[in-house]
Structure formats: C-alpha cells, structure tokens
Amino acid sequence: MKTILVTGGAGYIGSHTCLALAKRGYAPIVFDNLVNGHRKFVNWGPLEVGDIRDKERLEAVIRKYQPAAIIHFAGLIEVGQSFLDPSAFFETNVGGSIALLSAALKAGVDKIVFSSTCATYGIPQGQLKEDHPQLPINPYGRSKLIVEQILDELSANTPMRFVKLRYFNAAGADPGGQIGEWHSPETHVIPLALEAALKRSTFKVFGTDYSTRDGTCIRDFVHVSDLADAHCQAVEHLFTGRKSIAVNLGTGLGTSVREIIECVERVSGRPLAVDYLPRREGDPPELVADNSLAKSVLNWKPRFDTYAIIETAWKWHSTAPWRTSTAP
Numbered sequence: 001m002k003t004i005l006v007t008g009g010a011g012y013i014g015s016h017t018c019l020a021l022a023k024r025g026y027a028p029i030v031f032d033n034l035v036n037g038h039r040k041f042v043n044w045g046p047l048e049v050g051d052i053r054d055k056e057r058l059e060a061v062i063r064k065y066q067p068a069a070i071i072h073f074a075g076l077i078e079v080g081q082s083f084l085d086p087s088a089f090f091e092t093n094v095g096g097s098i099a100l101l102s103a104a105l106k107a108g109v110d111k112i113v114f115s116s117t118c119a120t121y122g123i124p125q126g127q128l129k130e131d132h133p134q135l136p137i138n139p140y141g142r143s144k145l146i147v148e149q150i151l152d153e154l155s156a157n158t159p160m161r162f163v164k165l166r167y168f169n170a171a172g173a174d175p176g177g178q179i180g181e182w183h184s185p186e187t188h189v190i191p192l193a194l195e196a197a198l199k200r201s202t203f204k205v206f207g208t209d210y211s212t213r214d215g216t217c218i219r220d221f222v223h224v225s226d227l228a229d230a231h232c233q234a235v236e237h238l239f240t241g242r243k244s245i246a247v248n249l250g251t252g253l254g255t256s257v258r259e260i261i262e263c264v265e266r267v268s269g270r271p272l273a274v275d276y277l278p279r280r281e282g283d284p285p286e287l288v289a290d291n292s293l294a295k296s297v298l299n300w301k302p303r304f305d306t307y308a309i310i311e312t313a314w315k316w317h318s319t320a321p322w323r324t325s326t327a328p
Contacts (some may be wrong), residue, residue, distance in 0.1 A: 003065050004235060007052055007100060008073030009035025013115065013170055013227055015179050017071060020228035026235070029065045031058070032038065032116075041179050052096030058103040059288045069235050071110035072103055073096065078187055079140045086139035092148075093143035099259045101154060110159040111238040112151065113231055116166045118220075118248065118287055120145040127291045130166070130246050148246065155244040163234035163298075168220035168250035168289045170227055172309040173316035180316030190221065190232065190310060193260055194317045197268040205257050207279035210286075216257035218286040220250035221302035223312070225253070233298040242297075250289025253304045263306055267314045 004021055008014045009030030014037070019026040022044035033051045048064075050057040052074040075093040075170075076082070082089045104112065107195050119141030130144045136142045154160045171190045173180030180218070181191050195201035208215040230249050237245070255263075261272050294300045 001025060002068040003029055005029050005031060005062065005067040005069040005070045006073065007069060007070065008037060008048070008075065008115070009071075010034060010039065010041050010047065011073060011075070012181050012183070013167075013224055014071075015041035016174060016224045017073075017229040017231045018042070019174065019179065019226070019261065020232050020286045021235075022231050026232075029061070029067060031061055034240055037185070038182060041182075043178070053092065053099055053106045055099040055103055058100055059106060062103055062107045062109060063105060063301070067109055068099070069113065069238060070109055071115075071231055071235065073099060073115045074100075075115070075143075077140065079138050080187065081258060082138050082140035082143070089139050089143045090146075093140075094146050095205045097147040097150065101150065101160070105154070105158060111235070112160060112161040112162045113238070114147065114151060114162055114164045116144050116164045117141060118166050118250070118289065120148065120166060123284050124287065127290050128248065128288065130248060130250050130293055153245070155210045157175050161238055161244045163237055163244070164246035165227075165230060165234060165246050166246060167227060168222055168248070168287060169222045170224050172223040172225065172304060173312045174225060174251060175312050176316055177319065180320060181313065182320075188217075189257060189260060190264075190313055191317060193264045194310075194314055195269070196272055197264055197270045198318060199210075199324055200270070200273070202257050202273045202275045203261065204275050204277055205261075205279050206284065207278050209279070212256060212285050213317065214256050216285055217258045218254035218288065220288045221306055221309055222250050222302055223257055226300075226302040227306055230294065230298060230300045233300050237298055245293075245297060247294040247298060248289040248291050249294055249300075250291050251305075252291045254288040258312070263310045264314075267307070267310045269276055
C-alpha cells in the first residue's frame with residue numbers, strides 16, 4: 001500500500017481527497033495545523049499536526065512515513081482576505097510551499113500534486129485553456145502562480161515532477177454525507193445560499209448588470225468529489241512515469257448566480273430572500289474552464305452536474321448540526 005502525504009488534508013477538498021485515496025487503496029497521511037481544517041474530517045489515516053512553514057516538522061513527518069508522493073493543499077485561500085493581509089498569503093502559500101518542497105527533495109520524494117487555481121489566469125482573454133496568459137489580479141492568485149513557477153524550475157533542474165491542478169469553483173459534499181464544506185467564516189456562494197434557505201435569511205447578490213445571459217456572474221462549479229478523483233488520477237499519472245503538467249479542473253459549463261438561486265430553491269423547497277447589491281471590484285463576468293486536457297491526459301471526467309452539487313451540499317448543510325461549532 002502506497003502512502004500519500006496530504007498537506008491540508010483536514011480541509012474541504014483535502015479531506016474529500018483522503019476519502020478518495022483510501023477507496024483506491026492508498027494510505028493518506030494528513031498534515032494540517034487545524035486552523036482552517038477540522039479534526040472530525042480526518043477519518044482515513046493518521047493526523048500529524050503541524051504548520052506548513054515548519055520545515056523541520058515536515059522533514060520529521062516525511063522521514064516517519066516515507067510517502068511515495070505528496071498532495072499539497074495547505075495554504076490560505078480567501079481572495080478578499082488576501083487584499084487585507086497579502087504578506088500572510090505570501091508567507092504561507094509561497095514560504096510554506098518552499099519549506100515543503102525543500103523537505104521533499106531532501107528525503108527523495110519527487111512526485112508532487114499541487115492545488116492551484118484558475119485565479120492565476122486573472123481576467124479571461126478568451127477561452128481558459130492551460131496556455132492562457134497567467135496575469136492574476138489578487139495576491140492569492142499571485143501566491144499560487146509563484147509556487148507554480150517554483151515547481152517549473154524544480155522540474156527542470158531536479159528529479160521532481162508535478163501535476164498542477166487549477167481548480168475552478170469547488171462545491172458540493174460527499175454524497176455519503178460523511179464530510180462537506182465547513183468554512184468559518186463562509187464566503188462561497190452555494191453554502192451561503194443554502195444557509196440563507198436554512199435560516200430564512202437574506203442572500204446577497206453582487207452585480208446584476210454583467211454582460212452575461214441574466215446579468216449575474218457565471219462560474220464553473222465542480223463537485224468536490226470530482227476534484228478528489230482528479231487528485232487520485234494525478235498521483236497515478238506521476239506513478240506511471242509521465243511528465244509534469246498543468247491542467248484545469250472544471251465542468252466546462254457555466255452556472256449563473258441567478259441559476260444557483262433557482263436550483264437552491266428547487267432542492268430545498270424554500271424561497272430565497274435576495275438582496276441585490278452593486279458589483280464587487282475584481283469579479284470577472286464569467287469564468288469557465290476548458291477541461292479537455294484533464295479529460296485526455298488524466299482520463300478525468302466530472303460526474304456531477306449543478307443540481308447534484310447543490311443536492312449533496314443541501315444534505316450536508318441541513319443534517320450536520322455540529323458544523324456550526326467553532327472548534328477544529
């Protein structure tokens with residue numbers, strides 16, 4: 001049984017990936033500081049508590065488990081917060097990644113799957129293929145792009161190989177209801193809409209005058225279990241000796257905020273009270289992936305549509321009362 005070190009494995013996408021790895025016969029080892037992750041989400045292997053910036057701690061964990069590969073999720077992810085405290089994003093996302101990659105190289109671990117983002121592209125200048133210019137417009141996207149560039153240098157000059165996975169909008173929950181999306185505070189559109197339905201509160205829509213089919217932003221929502229499967233495919237891509245690569249992970253289909261509202265109302269059976277507000281600075285009208293490379297190279301195909309995403313998320317949000325706890 002091959003051991004996989006999963007940094008940030010107690011978080012949203014990381015925990016779903018650990019579940020997927022375990023189902024495929026791998027042994028996931030979670031490395032997480034539990035600041036944004038949850039101990040309750042570590043169910044498929046041991047938890048090693050530590051900070052991604054702590055190189056000595058990383059070296060000790062890697063020596064202990066001798067992983068065959070590393071999946072690297074750990075980092076700060078909130079775009080809005082990255083404007084308020086950009087130094088924290090560069091210290092954690094870039095500095096932490098350097099510590100991890102250095103520890104991996106020292107131990108001879110040469111296979112890395114990196115959790116990147118479509119935010120490295122910035123404002124779309126046409127179809128979002130992997131060769132689209134990377135011109136991020138926020139510190140979060142820039143921090144991820146810097147790590148991508150470091151990986152390029154390491155792949156060119158050391159034995160290290162990588163798969164860079166550029167997510168679009170992760171959403172949904174484990175269909176079995178074991179784990180789901182649990183952020184504090186929550187900033188993502190689908191859980192915010194579900195919370196509004198559950199609590200009969202107001203859901204905020206930012207911008208209704210975009211050049212889209214209904215005036216609201218369009219995003220590519222991809223189910224978290226589909227993302228988890230892609231990480232497994234990426235690990236196996238590296239295990240079979242194939243080359244380093246960057247791929248988009250999205251459905252290739254866009255869903256507008258108004259369409260999200262309609263779907264939440266159908267799934268929940270509850271009308272949403274909506275407050276329409278002006279646009280937020282920096283929100284592109286539309287972000288939709290070209291996922292043809294992931295399909296051809298990783299043999300990956302998303303299984304869940306928007307309705308299934310919201311249906312699984314509703315099941316999670318409406319039946320997990322401990323979710324509101326602030327404890328990790």
